[in-house]
Each structure stands twice: as structure tokens, then as C-alpha cells.
Amino acid sequence: MKYLKSSLFVCFLVTVLASAQNKEITLDAIWNGTFRTQGIQSLHSMNNGKQYAVLNNEKGSTTIDVYDYKTLSKVETLVSSSDMESISNFSNYTFSKDESKIILATAVEPIFRRSTLGVFYVYDIKSKTLVKIADQKIQEPTLSPDGTKVAYGLNNNLYIKDFENNQTTQITFDGEKNKIINGITDWVYEEEFSFVRAFEWNADGTYLAFIRFDETEVPEFSMDMYGTALYPEQSVFKYPKAGEANAIVSLHMYDLKSKKIKDVEVSKAYSDFYIPRIKWTNSPDVLSAQYINRHQNELDLWLINANDMTANLVLEEKDKAYIDVTDNLTFLKDNSFIWTSEKDGYNHIYHYSKEGKLINQVTKGPWEVTTYYGFDEKNNTVFYQSVENGSINRDVYAIKINGKDKKRLTQKEGTNSADFSTDFTYFINTYSSATTAPEYTLHTAKDGKLVKVIKDNSALENTLEAYDLPKKEFSTIAVNGNDLNMWMIKPTDFDATKTYPLFMFQYSGPGSQSVSNTWNGANDYWYYFLAQKGYIVACVDARGTGFKGADFKKVTQNELGKYEVEDQIDAAKQLGSRAYIDAERIGIWGWSYGGFMSSNALFKGNDVFKMAIAVAPVTSWRFYDTIYTERYMTTPQENASGYDDNSPINHVDKLKGDFLLIHGSGDDNVHVQNSFRMIEALIQANKQFEWMIYPDNNHGIYGGNTRLHLYTKMTNFIDRTLGDKIEANN
DSSP states (O other): OHHHHHHHHHHHHHHHHHHHTTBOOOHHHHHTTTTOOOOOOSOEEOTTSSEEEEEEEETTEEEEEEEETTTOOEEEEEEEGGGOSSOSOOSEEEEOTTSSEEEEEEEEEESSSSOEEEEEEEEETTTTEEEESOSSOBEEEEEOTTSSEEEEEETTEEEEEETTTTEEEEOOOOOBTTTEEESBOOHHHHHHSOOOBOEEEOTTSSEEEEEEEEOTTSOEEEEEEOOSSSSOEEEEEEOOBTTSOOOEEEEEEEETTTTEEEEOOOSSOOSSEEEEEEEEOSSTTEEEEEEEETTSOEEEEEEEETTTOOEEEEEEEEOSSOOOOOSOOEEOTTSOEEEEEOTTSSOEEEEEOTTSOEEEEOOOSSSOEEEEEEEETTTTEEEEEEOTTOTTOBEEEEEETTSOSOEEOOOSSSEEEEEEOTTSSEEEEEEEOSSSOOEEEEEETTTOOEEEEEEOOHHHHHHHTTBOOOOEEEEEEEETTEEEEEEEEOOTTOOTTSOEEEEEEOOOOTTOOOOOSOOOOHHHHHHHHHHHHTOEEEEEOOTTOSSSOHHHHHTTTTOTTTHHHHHHHHHHHHHHTSTTEEEEEEEEEEETHHHHHHHHHHHHTTTTOSEEEEESOOSOGGGSBHHHHHHHHOOTTTOHHHHHHTOGGGOGGGOOSEEEEEEETTOSSSOTHHHHHHHHHHHHTTOOOEEEEETTOOTTOOSTTHHHHHHHHHHHHHHHHHGGGHHHHO
16 A cells, blocks of 8 residues: 555656646747847946956846956946936937946837837936936937037937037038938938948047938838828828938038037049948047948948048958958057958958058958957957857957967857957856856856856746746758758657648848857747647758858849849758658748849749748839838839849749738838739739738837747648648648
């Protein structure tokens, strides 16, 4: 009897443990934060190189806390919203260069992807006083290097507030909505050159350089925003579609002493150009500016003297396809500079004299530098991240500026990303892989030695132990003469004697990467959820994607949607020939560029793909913006066939399978016009399909239950079109 009770208990325990490890993923769990990772918010390395600051939120108050690198213990709380009457909390902070003052952001609201409006305050660390910058919501407040002034944008004009006399000076006066913008980028610069603040203080705070945008001749785009009122509101903004007029840009300097604006003129005649970056050198009198032609295959670096306004061309770079604009330009103490370029076929680091003469190529090899971290003047050392350990991995390296003594500072295979202390004594490494949740560790910069673990996600990993998650298997697949990176997720009870439907994901945009050895995003949990239901999910990075050299990336030039689609179709054919995959049940999906791709794959590969889902797709490159589209396609006037031959809107007659088209009506990026025009083309071709519009949603389609609804709809569509034999198979 006693033995029987023990046996029953053991059986009960085994059953409980087995069930505990077989918890199923649900769509609710994916979108309610169950699998959310913990991180470090708004990390700032202090000037002393020994401490760092982070933003913390606890018990309803916001604090900026300072920690010691060596001990990781908290040194002090610099600012706490609980000590302030004016603000209850703040969402972000920015130090002045001398760290005497801090800008605190409150009531921030988005405009477009990167731009925001907010109410901002300046906190004086020494006096512990708080000053509101302006009564209105403003853009991009930026402190002068000594913290005595702040410049900001308001209603398309620039202002400077002086804290010493509490006076605010308006420095431009011609700003007007949808006409003139001073110091803040227009829509297309913000989206495609990835910056909003188009003004910069010089080293001693005597000049403010800024870019002026005249978008008077840029065509307007309008969207109805339906909201909850009886009548919708119309959102009207300037949006230059491919081949249309861009804003006319000009460069200026405001002299704080004379209170006059100087206009920058360069000696080279540009008929149509962009100014994607400005940056002051270490000399307070010398500004650098990058000018690039409309085709974006000729980039010039100019140095402009603020005293006599002379401009010297110090670097010219040309490419048969295009040149990527980066934030890597770094001026050293002698005003020599570090630059990154793909000119030898891979992205590498170069060192130039202040006159623009090449001193040496710092990094070399058939691999890409993916991030440039900075230069340690004291030890003549450059720090960077690269894919030298495989294109799906990232490691942190140190190398002397002469290109010698290279050291790999991170050892764990996966994705490593560094945040260095100001004096390059330490770095905080963020590491993750497909099997390890993000962990944050402190290392010495000279050798990468581990000092301490700062934070990990062991709690999440413990939560995930209750789930029988499938594995993400990395491999390559030989397609059209290239070994393409691929991952595949199979059901945990995978049986090679059975057949499974295949659901493919890709993004495929130029220079992008979807196959990487990093921790799960929300989509990964969705793929695990689908595998749990009996699907095999796979992702292939085709030609045109990044981190495998310039030739591999730029092969799609002038023909977006040709080679990438061919690779997805051929990869699907190969996978469909495997005994465990049902070639009659292959689907594909993607978002944005990926939606463009999945639509093309279904139409052009109608004998391969049974279904496709396209979310917020470009359906014709004629509908998309100048900077992105023309970088890869030139203009429609020059390359009409490139635009039309591979745009899915022109291939709707080939549709045979099941198609789900999804878009947000408030998408300022890929306009819902793309889907509406596709819908009309499908209707006129008498093709049946399904579609869903999310009212007022932008390109991200999120908020409240929106993501849960979206993924539920897509899951139901997949089950209905690919999952008809799953129950029988099981």
C-alpha cells in the first residue's frame, strides 16, 4: 500500500512536470508582455569615464541615477521627479556637453516616425533649479556645450534661450507649414536619412549651423484621419514621390555675437542635391557638411570656415550604385578624421588627414564593419562591431588606428553590441543569441575581460521553461549560385516521415537582414506559435540583403523586386522538394518591403506559393518617396521599366492562390494609396482576395488590441489556406 502511494505520487509528479513544460504559446501572451525582455533605459556615459547614468521609473516617479562602472553600485540620484513641483515624471533626458545641465522631456507626442513635440525643462545640477524652456510644445531642444543656452525648433523656426538673462531670441522668421522649415528636417529626410534635428552648436557655442528646407514646390499628400468626431480631419503634408520635386536645401550659420545669419556656398555646382549630415570639427570655426547628388552615388565632404566662409572639398566618394550615409564621421584632435566606406567591396574603416589625404585603411577583409563605436585618443585604438565571425553574428573588436593589433573583445557567439565609457576604459556589452535572452555585462575595453554581470533576463528564461519551444535552426541554402542564410523552425514533435505546410517570412530590403543569431522578437514567438500548430516556418535572406559585401547587396540596383523574388521562389521550390514539406501548401508573408515581396512572390510564383499575406506593402515604386526609391532605382523618368516590370500592381492578372492585403489608413510612410490601387487592379482583373484596413493606423499598425487583432486575422487566414491537412497529419 505504501509502495502504491509512492508510485502514484511519482506518476503525479511526472505528469505535473511534463504538463508544466508543455505550456502552449497563445496570441494573447505574445502581445500582453509575457515574453518582454528587461533592459537598460537611456544609458549615458559620464564625462569622467568612471560612471554612467540611467533612467529609472519606480513607484510613480522618474529618476536619473548615476552608477559606478567598477562596482556597479549607485553613486547618487541626480534628478528625481518626486522632488519637483512642476513635473510628475519625464520620459527622457539629455546632458549638456559639460554635464552642468540636463534637459528633461515631458508630454511628448509623436509627429512622424522619429519626430516629436514636447514640453521640455532644463535642470541645473549645481543649483538644483528647474526652468521651462518654452510654454508651447517644441522640437529638438539642444543645449550649448557650456549649458548656458538652448536652441530649439518651434513652428518651423529656430529659437535660442539664454539662461543667464532668461531671454529668448528668434533667429529665423520665414518658417511656415508646408513651405519653409528651419533647422528641422522635412518628412523625407527624417524617414530616409534618419535624423530630425538639422542644427548643430559649434565647440564653443558661438555659432549655430542649420539646414533650411524650402518645400514650396514639393507636392502635397493628404490623408483623412477619422478619429471619433462626426467629421474626419485631413492631414496634409509634403511628400516627394519618386521623380517629383524635392525640397530645396541650403546651409547657414547663425553668429551669436553679431546676431546675423551667414549663408554657406560651395564652389561645386549642384543641380539637385541633399545635405544629409552636418557636423562641427574640433575647431569651433570649421563646420563639415556632406553633400550628395540626387542619385546618391556621389558623396562630397566639405569643410567650411565660419570666419571667411570659404569651403574646401576634402573628400569625394563615388559608387556605381549608391553610397550609404552614416553617422561614423569622427574628427580627431588634429582634425584628421575617421570615415567608413564600401569602396573595396566591404564596409571598412579609413583614416584621412584633415586635408582629405588617405593615411591608411584601418580594417580590411572579406567581412563588414557593422558599427563604428569610436576612437580612443590615448591608446590610438579604434573600436567597432563586425560580422567577421559569420554574417549572422556580431562581435566587438579593438584595433590600432594603423590597422595593427586587432583584438576580438567578445567571445560568446551571437549578437554583441557595446556601449563604451567616455574614456574607453570600460564597455557595457549587450549580448543575445537565438537561445540566450539579452544579458548586460561590464568589460574592460583593453582586453574584453568580464568585470561584472549587470543585468540578465533569467526571469524570462525561467518563464519560458514552462513552454516547449521549438528551436530556430540556422543553415544556408544554395540558390542561384549563392549560399543564402536561412533559419527554419519545425514543430517540437517533428516527424520526418510526415509532411508539413511551409510558411515563409522575409523582408528583403536593400542592406537589410532577417536571418541573425539574436534573441526573439514578437514575430519569433508567433512563429513558435505557428510551429506549435503544425507549421514549418522558414526565412531566407536573398540577394540584395546586407552584411555579405557590396556586390551581394547592390545586385538589385535599378531592378528592385527581380532577383530577390527569384531567390524566394527558387528557395521555396527547393524546400518544397524536401520529403517532409508539402509542396502544395507553401505560403509567404512580409511587411512593408516584405509585403511588396510577398505580393510579387505569389503573383510571379503562382505555381509555387498557395497563399501570401502583404502588410503595408509598396505596390508600385512610383508611389514611394524620392530618397529611398531613387537611391536604388534612379527616377521613373530614367528607369520606367525598372519601376513597372517588378511592381506587383502590374502582375495582378497572375494571381491564382489566396491573398490577404492589410494596411493602415493613416500610414504616412507607405500610403494606403498603394493598397487601394492594388485593390482596384485586382477587382478589374476579376481576382478574388481578402483585405483589411486599420483606421488611422500608421505604418506600424499598433495600439490597444490592434496587434492582437492583426495577428489573429493573419493566423486565421493561414489556418484556412494552409492548415487544412494539419489535423489529418497529426
